[in-house]
Amino acid sequence: MEWVVVVSVLVMTILSLLRVNVIIAIIAAALTAGLMAGLSLVDSIDLLVAGMGGQANTALSYILLGAFAVSISYTGITTILVNYLIRVLTGKKTMMLLAIAGVACLSQNLVPVHIAFIPILIPPLLKLFDNMRMDRRAVATALTFGLKAPYVMIPAGFGLIFHETIVSGMEENGVAITTGETALSMLIPGSGMIVGLFIAIFITYRKDRDAILGAGGTEATIIPSESTKVTFNKKHMLTIVAIVAALVVQIITGNLIAGALTGLVFMFLFLVVPFKKGDSIVSEGVGMMGTIAFVMLVASGFGNILKETGAVNALVEVSSGILGDNKAVIAFILLLVGLIVTLGIGSSFGTIPIIAALFVPICIAAGFSPLATAALIGTSGALGDAGSPASDSTLGPTSGLNADGKHNHIWDTCVPTFIHYNIPLFIFGWVAAIIL
Template identity: 75%
Template sequence: MEWVVVVSVIVMLALSLLRVHVIFAIIIAAVVAGLMAGMNIQDTIELLIEGMGGQANTALSYILLGVFAAMISYTGITSILVRSLIKVLTNKKTVLVLVIAGVASMSQNIVPVHIAFIPILIPPLLTLFDQMKLDRRAVATALTFGLKAPYVMIPVGFGLIFHQTIQEGMSNNGVDITIRESALSMLLPGIGMMIGLLIAVFFTYRKPREAKQWLPTDGISYDNQKKVTFNYTHGLTIVAILAALVVQIFTESLVIGALTGVILMVLFFVVPLREGDAFVQQGVGIMGTIAFVMLVASGFGHILKETGAVDALVASSSDMLAGHQAIIAFILLLVGLVITLGIGSSFGTIPIIAALYVPICMAAGFSPMAIAVLIGTAGALGDAGSPASDSTLGPTSGLSADGKHHHIWETCVPTFIHFNIPLFIFGWIASVIL
C-alpha cells in the first residue's frame, strides 16, 4: 500500500513532463492510485469528486481575486506600474528580475491578491523580456519566490494563515506552539529560498536566451500600454486594495477580503456596475483554470488519504528509521516531498502531514519548534516544483500569455531545483538544531 503514493505521484510527474495537461495528469494519477488500492474506476472517480470540496474555499477565493484583479486592471493603474518598470529598468535584467520578486512578495502580505496580479502585470512585460533576451526561467523563479518565501517566514496575510494552520495541526495532535515560534522556526528554510533565488538570478539564468514558441500565439499585442496618468480613481483603487488587506487580516478569510475589494470598487464608481458580467468573465479567465486544478488536486489528495496510502507510506518509513533524529527528520522530509508534490498545496497538505508527523516526532523527542519546521518545510516543498501548485501555475499563466513559456520545463523544473533543494537542506538542518 505504501507504494501507492510514490507510483501515482511518479505517474503524474511523468505525464506532466510529457506535456500532458496538468488536469489530465492529476486525474490519471488519481485513477492509478485508486486501482492500486483495490478500487474500481467508478469508485475512484466518485472519491475524487468527493474530495474536490476540500479546496472549494480556495477556488472561490481565487475566482474573486481574479475579478478584483480584472477591476484593478480596468482602472489602468497597472499600466502606470508597467510603464515605470519599463522606463527605469530597460536593459537592467538582473534588477528587473529582483524587482519582480519584490512585487510578487508584496502579493502575499501587503496586498494579498496572491497570484491574481500575475496575468495583468507580466504579459505587458513579455515584449521587453524578448528585447532584453531575458531568460524567462529567471522570472518564473522570481515570481515563485515571491509567492512562497513571504508566507513561509512572515506571519501576516497569507503567512498568518500558513502558520495558524501549522499551529492548529500541531495542537490537534497534542503539541502546543505559538504563531511567533512557528514563524521563527521557518526562518532558516526561508533563507535557503533566498539563496536559491540569488543562484537562479546571478548564475543559472543570467545568460541571454531567446524565448521558444511552445504554443500558438493568440495574436494579442501585450506591449501596447495606453498612456495613463495617476488620478483620483487610482487613489480610490488603492483604498479598495488596502481595505481588502485589512478585512482579510481581521477576518482571516480570502473570500471576504476579495469580496470587500470588489464591492468597494463598485461603490466608489471606479468600475461601472453594468460591466459586472465582463469582469466576472475576465476573472474566471484569469484564475479559473488554476482554481479548477486546485480542486482536482484536492480530490487526488483525498484519494491518497482515504485509501490509507499516506499512512502506510509514513508507517513504512518510520519502521526503517534507526532512531536518530537527523535520520528521522531526513526521511520525514523526503516523505513530505513526495506527498506534497502530488497534492500541490502547502496549506491543504499541512493538516495531513501534522497528523502523521507529530506522533513520530514526539516519540523521537523533537522540540515543538523542530516539529513545526518539519511540518512547515514539508508543506512548502510541494508548493515549488509541483505541476499542480498555484505557485507554479500562477507564473506560467503570465509568462505563457504569448505561447513562449512551458509550464513544466520552464517553471516547475527551475523552481524545484532552486527552491525545493535548499528548502529540504535548510529545513533538515533547522529540525536538528532547534
C-alpha cells in the first residue's frame, strides 16, 4: 500500500513529460492508485468523481475571478500597464522579469485575482518577448514566484488562507500556534524561493532564446493585439474602487467567491461594464479559467483516492518506521513525503490538512518545536505546488505564455519551476526545521 502514492505520482509525471494532456495524466494516475489499492475500475472512478467536490469552491472562485479579470481588461486599464512596461522596460530583460514577478506578487495579497490576471496581461507582451529574444522559461519562473512566495510568507489575501489552514491543521492535532508564528516559521523556506528566482533570472535563463511555433502542442488560442494608446479616466478610477472592494470583502469574509462577486457587482453597478456585456464577460471568464478549474477538480478527485484508500497514511507510517530519533533525518523524510504527496494533489492548500494530520504526531514525538513543525507542514505543502502539472501555479503561467502556441506546459513551465523552487524550498525548509 505504501507504494501507491509513489507509483501513481510517477505515472502522472511520466505521462505529463511525454506530453499527454494533463487531465488524462491525472485520471490515469488516479485510476492506477485505485487499482493498486485493491479497488475495481468502477469503484476507482466513483471515488475520483466523489472527491472532485473537494475543490469545487476553488474552481468556482477561479471562474468568477476570471470573469472579474475580463471585466477589468474590458476597461482598458491593463493596457495602460502593458504600455508602461513596454515603454519603460523594452530591451531590459532583467528589469522586465522582476517587474512581472512583482505584478504577480500583487495578485496574491493586494489585488487577490490570483492567476486570472495572466491571460489578460501576458499575451499582449508575447511579441515584445520574441523581439527581445527573452527565454519564456524565465517568465514562467517569475510568474510562479509571484503566485507562490507571497502566500508562503505573508498572511494576507491568499496567504491568510494558507497560514490559517496550517494553524487549524496543527490545532486540530494538539499543537497551539498563531498565524504570526506560522508566518515567522515560513520566512526561511520562503527565502529559498527568492534564491531560486535570482538563479533563474541571472544564471539559468539569462541567454537569448527564440520561441518556436507549435512548441506548446496547440495552435494560437489568443492573438496578441497591437498595443493602443489609452489614457487614465473615470472608468479606470471606478475599476480601482471595485478592485479595492473585492480585496476588502475577501479579507473580511476570508472567501474568494464573495470577493470576486463583489468586484463583479461593483463593475456593473458603476456601469464600468455595460449590463448587456454580462453574458460575454462571464463566458470569456469561463473560457479563460474553465480548463484550469476542471484540472483542479480532477486533481482533487485524485487526492481523494489517495486519502480514502489510506495510501498516504501507509507511506507516512512506513517512513516513520525507519526515521529513528535523528531530527535532521526525520525532517528530510517528512519533506520528501510532502513533495511526493503535493506533486500528486497539485494544491498546497488542499495538501495541508492531510499533511498536518500525519506530521503533527510524528513531530511531537520527535520533539520538534511548534515553529519547526509549522515550517515542516508549510514547506511540505508548498513543495510540489511549483512543478506539478496539476497546479494552478504552473497552469496559470502556461495559460498566458502559450497563447500563441509557442510554450510547452511541462518542459517550459513545470520542469523549470520544479528545479528552481522545489530544490531551494526543500533545503531551506529542512534548515528551518532543524534550527527553529
